[in-house]
Amino acid sequence: MVIHSRxxxxxxxxxxxxxVFTLGEVSKHSSNxxxxxxxxxxxxxDVTKFLDDHPGGDDVILTSTGKDATDDFEDVGHSTTAKAMxxxxxxxxxxxxTVPTKTTFVxxxxxxxxxxxxxxxxxxxxxxxxxxxxxxxxxALGIHSYTKTP
Ligand code: HEM
Numbered sequence: 001m002v003i004h005s006r007x008x009x010x011x012x013x014x015x016x017x018x019x020v021f022t023l024g025e026v027s028k029h030s031s032n033x034x035x036x037x038x039x040x041x042x043x044x045x046d047v048t049k050f051l052d053d054h055p056g057g058d059d060v061i062l063t064s065t066g067k068d069a070t071d072d073f074e075d076v077g078h079s080t081t082a083k084a085m086x087x088x089x090x091x092x093x094x095x096x097x098t099v100p101t102k103t104t105f106v107x108x109x110x111x112x113x114x115x116x117x118x119x120x121x122x123x124x125x126x127x128x129x130x131x132x133x134x135x136x137x138x139x140a141l142g143i144h145s146y147t148k149t150p
Contacts (some may be wrong), residue, residue: 011041019092023066023099030065036091037069043100045089068099 021044029036035048035058051058056076064072 020095021092022095026094027066030062032062035062036063037061037064037073038067038094038099039073039086040068041068041070041096042093043086043090044094045086046091046094047089050085050089 023038024035025116026038026044028034029046029048032051033048034046035051036044036046038044047054047061051061054061
């Protein structure tokens with residue numbers, strides 16, 4: 001087996017016998033007896049033996065199985081020592097086409113067409129805003145002229 005190292009983003013990992021797995025295959029290894037994780041969307045690590053020694057506990061690793069765990073691994077702010085430890089557990093690469101691409105939330109466009117009910121209630125409000133001051137003015141003038149002494 002020819003072993004060479006290559007830098008891939010922030011991770012230095014050893015390229016082994018070039019085994020390539022699908023995410024479906026990796027997902028079958030999601031228990032504390034057999035635990036594989038995918039980091040960097042490409043590399044598969046068998047961390048079963050490390051579960052009991054993990055300073056963050058085995059649960060956190062187990063919940064990161066069956067998917068690209070890069071964000072989970074990175075978000076913790078693992079030390080370079082922790083990153084270097086990954087090499088020990090390398091088993092192969094993942095067919096990137098089997099890993100879902102990250103989707104970012106895009107808010108829906110504002111509703112251009114308002115319902116006719118909303119439109120008609122807006123029209124009523126606008127009309128009232130115009131009519132009410134006129135009515136008050138008319139009423140005031142009426143009272144004034146009625147109470148005016150000749
Ligand atoms: C994606 C899965 C993983 C998650 C969610 C995770 C989470 C965590 C958490 C929460 C801690 C902090 C524990 C504490 O301070 O109490 C920790 C520490 C640590 N983890 Fe992980 N971990 C993961 C995978 C790994 C892997 C695969 C390795 C190495 C093979 C590793 C190595 C370490 C080490 C060495 C520490 C001690 C602090 C450090 O040196 O960064 N972890 N991890």
